Amino acid sequence: MNTTDIDTIIKKHLHRVAPEADLETLEPNEDLGRALDIDSMDFYNMMVAISEELKVDIPEEEYGKLRSLNRINQFLTESINK
């Protein structure tokens, strides 16, 4: 699984919590909460769904750092290839 696949999966779950958001214009380093008006519950639900799909454990202390597409992608790529 490469970073493009992972991006697609992240965007799929982003679309679930923020269906009306235009993910095409989302900058890879933008803060997701601010850009898409996602609150902590949305974010949590998204992380649960992603971790279930990719079978990756996302420790709670990482949540604070996983704020942009790039950060999440980087973390997931590293976890999968570990």
Place this chain on the structure above:
Amino acid sequence: MAVIDGKKGAAKEEVELKEVAEEKKEIMEEVKKKDVAESPRPKKEKVKENGELKTSAEQPELKEKEAEVPLHRVKVSPLARRVAEDLNVDISKVEGSGIGGTIHRKDVEAFAQQKVADETFEKEVEMAEKVSTIKAQKSMRQSIAAAMSQSNREIPHYYLETEIDMKASLEWLEEQNKKRPVNERLLPPVLLIKAVANSLTEIPELNGFWTDEAMHIEEGIHVGFAISLRQGGLVIPAILNADLKSLEEIRTEFVDMVMRAREGHLRSRELSSATITITSLGERGAEKVYGVIYPPQVALVGFGKITERPCAVDGLIGIRPVLSTVLAGDHRATDGHTGSRFLEILNENLQHPDEL
């Protein structure tokens, strides 16, 4: 009470319209499935050609393959081809009724007609969905407007504010969550709901309704939690008897409630039974919230964003995660003294999360 009724009505209307939309969707899917199931004639021949036996479950896959068959292999009558061009029909998608699957004019025309019908149906479903959302949004705005106007008109609010040191609570949560899988994590709101409920067992004066010029303390502690919706507005479903439930029970209910709130699938009982309301801003945005009480309730607890701040701890300055907590009380029902005691107990409860 009229407010709550209005809200119920709006929720019901929304549910009904959604059902209509969903029903239509289901019918459409059924129709599509039927299409696939009822048109196996040319496919059967294909199967025979390949000398393979396929089960009916594999048919959808087969259909896809069939669409890839290059045009020149499908027999099409010249008239059918011309009609297809006129009607803007992709001939490779048409199934022929003639010998060996030959496509005739009537096949093309039938296909075009079906296409128009499908499109109209799809548009109708889309419209029904849109109308239901707009209507629901409008009536939600109206019920919020009515409730908040009544509150400001009738309830003499008093506000009390305190800062709660969340270090113990957050550390305890982190400790708990290390043992839990991602989808079972305890989130701060769960702790806040439980802490408020437990505090109310000691200060029941804040739990209940102001009706007929008198305070009616409720026995059951049903903690409403304001959930903002992406399309605008908010709903306040309640965790019933939160003081009697374990953190785990509250967690399960809370996560489920938030999901259903966002999808618009809350039960009317959940929306109308809160005896007190919590509004929590979460991790983004403002640090404090001075709430407006939801009548006929008599109190609202507003939690801000947890921020790290320098605090005096044991005679030293330390950095602590601090949660601004503002209690809005109905001055007809209680006085500041009661509210102040409540905040004191709430603070105390959050210093001992393991006892919640």
